[in-house]
Amino acid sequence: MAKDGITPRSEDYAQWYLDIVRGADLADYAEVVRGCIVFKPTGYALWEAIQSGLDQRIKATGHQNAYFPLLIPKSFLMKEAEHVEGFAPEVAEVTHAGGEKLAEPYVVRPTSETIIGYFYAKWVHSWRDLPLLINQWANVMRWEMRTRPFLRTTEFLWQEGHTVHASEKDAERETLLILHEVYADFVEKEMAIPVIRGRKTEKEQFAGALRSYAIEAMMQDGRALQAGTSHNLGQNFAKAFDIAYTDQKNQLQHAWTTSWGVSTRLIGALIMAHSDDEGLVVPPRIAPLQVVVVPIFKTDSERLRVQEVMRCLTVEWQGRLRFKVDDRDQFSPGYKFNEWELKGVPVRVEIGPKDIDKGTVAVARRDVPGKPGKSFVPQRGLTEYLEGLLASIQQSLYGRALKFREEHTYEAGSYRELKDGVEKGFVRAYWAGTREDEDKIQEETGATIRVIPLEQPPERGKCVYTGKEASQMVVFARAY
């Protein structure tokens, strides 16, 4: 029962995703710029909502925004051994400018640890300068082979936090603060997507990090999507760029740094966590538009009557609900229903002459398509009703996603069970293998260890692959 032009999820999940992106008018392929997209207004509005919610949390935890150059001298990338290995193959290079060949090429930032490290070395002198807590909203570029709208594009938008601390303990505290109070809190409360918080294995960690943490979410095809990462960089970049401070005993010490980021791929996560075969579904708290009102009338006198009641009803919504009255003349109510369903507006209110006679309006929930989600509600107290409804939709979407994850998470005691499990969802298993074992498993199953969850069972167990005694439980999944 999918909408025209939308391939059902059950038929072809990857095509369904692209159909939603196009149907909700979120993005356009920039076929003339390799692997890039245009973020169209409906898609960009989702990014603005994400930015605003994250920016508040980033500032509330004591960080300030700044902006560093887009171009990085190519030699900077070479200063941290693992970093260059991770990023050098996928950078875009500026070799000419102002009509001349440059003496040294620049790379377009794939991430900014190196250029920011250079400045931090200039700015940090004493323990009094620490912690240094800065975030940047920026575009970055990675020349990826296979791209997909929002999930993986050559250019994407993100925030990248970069902080400097006096000790490993302070850096670790920062790394986890961001993971919990900024990323997990935002993605769970605002985007209604439950996440698993955990540490990355060495194989999956950031190029140059001491320890990487991530939040991982389950999409509706059972795959994992890394929704945010927070890295304790140890002293690796501090040593490469000589970020040092004089401590309280007047000793010169290398500092400890962190970096953390989330990107426009969160829009992809939003789509794949909640949407259905009718189009996009957006949780009310993040929705640029929460309620759309569609007038229904046949004659001019009906139209006037409906308009008057609409004005009355919506007068107190300003500042309480993000809403739009869709009074476009050239489109029928049916056309409008279809468009706003595709675009995922959480609630639709319909008002026609019959509703006015009865003192009611029709209210349709986007998260429960068709008849079951439609009800008739008294005009009196409508604002409070809608506020309550939006809150309950938010909760319901979170609950639905959590239930889905639980139903698609399997415990594996054997490699056979692991192989079966990752066909359908997440697999929780004890782990004591090596990096080579992980590579082998990925080759054979397509799955990787997404995280070592911070919450661990009290008891030890037997490694799903080696059979050795294991002190930790990990989560395997195929990932975006």
Add this chain to the structure above:
Amino acid sequence: MAKDGITPRSEDYAQWYLDIVRGADLADYAEVVRGCIVFKPTGYALWEAIQSGLDQRIKATGHQNAYFPLLIPKSFLMKEAEHVEGFAPEVAEVTHAGGEKLAEPYVVRPTSETIIGYFYAKWVHSWRDLPLLINQWANVMRWEMRTRPFLRTTEFLWQEGHTVHASEKDAERETLLILHEVYADFVEKEMAIPVIRGRKTEKEQFAGALRSYAIEAMMQDGRALQAGTSHNLGQNFAKAFDIAYTDQKNQLQHAWTTSWGVSTRLIGALIMAHSDDEGLVVPPRIAPLQVVVVPIFKTDSERLRVQEVMRCLTVEWQGRLRFKVDDRDQFSPGYKFNEWELKGVPVRVEIGPKDIDKGTVAVARRDVPGKPGKSFVPQRGLTEYLEGLLASIQQSLYGRALKFREEHTYEAGSYRELKDGVEKGFVRAYWAGTREDEDKIQEETGATIRVIPLEQPPERGKCVYTGKEASQMVVFARAY
């Protein structure tokens, strides 16, 4: 009586500007990336305030935000004859990516008319699709020879609006709407900088425009700074990129487009319009921080008493004032006064034990340095007093800037008077010269025609250069 480290304006205005940028900690030179700066937190916070005020106005006039690719195929730049002439010499080129040489190089966008034009041609089909009203917040890059923090940097941040219309009249209306309701309104009301609104001469207009409009502000050295531009692009880009629509008579027509932008150079305007020899001065409406509270005490018991009163006084400020209590232990009150003066916080409140005995606080206005700006104010009703004071500082800064401009604007009836006038400020003069005459005047005086003001005197006059009868009055000035 300038502050330590700040060259007085009267001595060396250019050096004073750089001293303010450094003293207020607004930016750092990115000496490793040609002509770039780092926007440090204090400087970036000004940009965030500017963004927020402009973004509200851009949306209130019916525009939506979107995001287009950073890279533009080099051939796109060539499609509009004047555009390529204006921008090709100053672009940065990406020639290699992902470890390989590219078949066609990309340029890093110097502005986005061409790449956006390409997409608009795909999106616009019918008169029903018009107007198309989109804005983008982005970084852009122009390989400039001489750079100066904020005023001219290789990479800068800006917004660029790009719209499509069915007729020249609609495009012209849009161009002027942006000039008046978005740019002039914002710069005058929020930044307290009076501007002259006018049209650019052919010599000064945007490469590829039919008509360019601008708002021009006077800096404290009498020079002009172009604070925003709005271009009616006619059908130039519509023809180059084939943006066409079917009209109501089913005829295919080329559309009319506009583009308009303001950039981080507004931060430079803010500095140069209001600041003094003590540091930055920021108008209250745009100030990230409006009030700073500095406690004064000697003993621990005084400290406790002062803290308690501060808490009491500031409890109702949340949501009404943007404030900070500076309770840093490692710095003296004098050090703090100096720092916040340098950073331009509009109002400082001091509370010490003597103030508490008298039920007052000391209030110092940043715009009136030293004793004349300091007064003792009752604690009762302090919030309302501060709100009123901030409003009056805003007005006073605008009034001061307007008075300065009026005192430094001269009417010239002869070329001699024009030459004298542009040494000191703006010159208003009748004009009937050619583009070559304009070039000549620039060579001889360093001044250009900044704008042909939209507000014109009713009578005609004699051209200041050619002596011919002239139907328009123009404004000459040296410009940033």
